[in-house]
Amino acid sequence: MNFEHSDKVKNLQKRLIEFMDAHVYPAEAQFEAEMAAARKAGNPWQPTPVMESLKQKGKAAGLWNLFLPESQLGAGLTNLEYAPLCEIMGRSMIGAEPFNCSAPDTGNMETLVRYGSEAQQKQWLLPLLDGSIRSGFAMTEPAVASSDATNIAARIERDGDHYVINARKWWTSGANDPRCKILIFMGKTSPDHTDPHRRQSMILVPLDTPGITVLRHLPVFGYDDAPHGHAEVLFENVRVPVSNTLLGEGRGFEIAQGRLGPGRIHHCMRLIGRAERALEAMCLRASSRVAFGRKLSEQGVTRERIAEARIMIDQARFLVLHAAWKMDTLGNKEARKEIAMIKVAAPAMACQVIDWAIQVHGGAGVSDDFGLAHAYANARTLRLADGPDEVHRNAIAKMELAAYL
Known part of the structure; x- marks a missing residue:
């Protein structure tokens, strides 16, 4: 390497x-x-x-x-x-x-590149690449534990040349944004299939389709993240052409794995940068503030945290680079363990580094003046987005144990 x-x-x-x-x-x-x-x-x-x-x-x-x-x-x-x-x-x-x-557009564009038909790419991918529209990803549901995607209850039922969709989704990024024109929606087309991973499909749903109601925006630790934000969305007898299906019926999990791998590592890449900026802010603040007769940068606890932050950021960076290298050389599927590892490690690292930066800033750290509180809220959310830590740890352990079973 x-x-x-x-x-x-x-x-x-x-x-x-x-x-x-x-x-x-x-x-x-x-x-x-x-x-x-x-x-x-x-x-x-x-x-x-x-x-x-x-x-x-x-x-x-x-x-x-x-x-x-x-x-x-x-x-x-x-x-x-x-x-x-x-x-x-x-x-x-x-x-x-x-x-x-930006997420979720990057993941959605990669999905359309990999799995979209020529007509789907022409209609939706090209304006996304141009930046003239934005998109959303509708997967998570409030009524079930969506960390287990087989729980997803959304129904996609065939009716002639159309599918009829009924569901309640939430944390659908961007559904409040008037630039958001298309959703990638995951739901069940074959709820009785013997293989639980063949019950789901993904389908393109234009946001202006009759029967879609954006119920509310969802703040994250009090931040609305406008203008893109996150929303709870109701789908009532929403009709879309069968041609809007991605790849074919029962391929939803396959698409999800292809989509979420790059999306997960992109989040981690951005978190490295966010943590670096927090460490810079911590060093600048510690070098300029005096408490108990000494600069904060001269206090042992501050120096220890600065050193630990540097170690943790570099560890996470190299893990990100290794996962990216493996995705490039062996493919996303073969890199799933490394992607899962960094998806656990990077948000935890960023949360800790930003927390130490907040601590050095004192009361100013939890204000909106320095951006640290918002950065922490974002990093903490990424311990849940695209799969919670527990799911990724379980997957890592299963892959490790496979060699011994």
């Missing part, structure tokens, strides 16, 4: 860092101001002028769609090449969208 970045990646890193310094970091305060004004006006669910401007700048700079390995539609980068670039974007809570590299 050689983790030395190629000249192409080093050049993209340099350009991304310069773009973040020149445009993204200065725009963070403006983005928050625009969102505050929208909330005060009663409608935060609308695109912000500053983000739309950043997207145009990102596209003009040629820093667009940097993901999508094994596809000519992206930048031609492998997962290993994309990892250090995604880390740079992850340093800011608004850092991915200017480059059209």
Whole structure:
């Protein structure tokens, strides 16, 4: 394994860092101001002028769609090449969208590239790649333990040339956003199939289809994450053409594994960047504040936490790079253990590092002034999103035990 970045990646890193310094970091305060004004006006669910401007700048700079390995539609980068670039974007809570590299769109675009028909790609993938629309992923349900995806109760029933969908979903990212035009929906087409992993299908559902009701937005630790956010959505006798099915009936789990692998590691890549920025904030704050006659940076407990943070971030980074390398060389399926490992390790690391940064900032750390509280809420949520820690640990243990059973 050689983790030395190629000249192409080093050049993209340099350009991304310069773009973040020149445009993204200065725009963070403006983005928050625009969102505050929208909330005060009663409608935060609308695109912000500053983000739309950043997207145009990102596209003009040629820093667009940097993901999508094994596809000519992206930048031609492998997962290993994309990892250090995604880390740079992850340093800011608004850092991915200017480059059209936001979740859940990246995972949905990869799904359409891998499993979509030519007609589906033309209708939905191309505008997603252009950044003119956004998308959502409707899988989790409030009535069942969705960590076990075989529990999903959503029904997709055939009626001639259409499917009829009935379900209640939640944590459907982006359903509040007026730019969100298409959902990838998972539900049961064959509830009595002898193989529980062949009962589910995935289907494309336009959000403006009659029978869809966005019931409410779902705050995360009090943050609404507008304008994209997360929603609870009701599907009542929603009719979509059979041609909207991805890959075919009973292939939902197969698609989910292909989709969630890249999505999981992208989250982890971004968390490395977020933790790096938290460590920088911790060092700067510790070097400037005095307590009990000494700078915080001279206190033993602070130095120990700074050292541990550096160790933990680098450990997580190398685990991410190894998982990305294995995805590139052996495929997503063969890398599932490494993906599961980093999906457990990266959020736990980020939560701890951000928590230490909050502690050094004192009362300021839990305010909105430094962005640490929001970063912590995001990192903590990722111990649940795309599968909780417990499920990934169980999968890792089963793969380890397989050699002995």
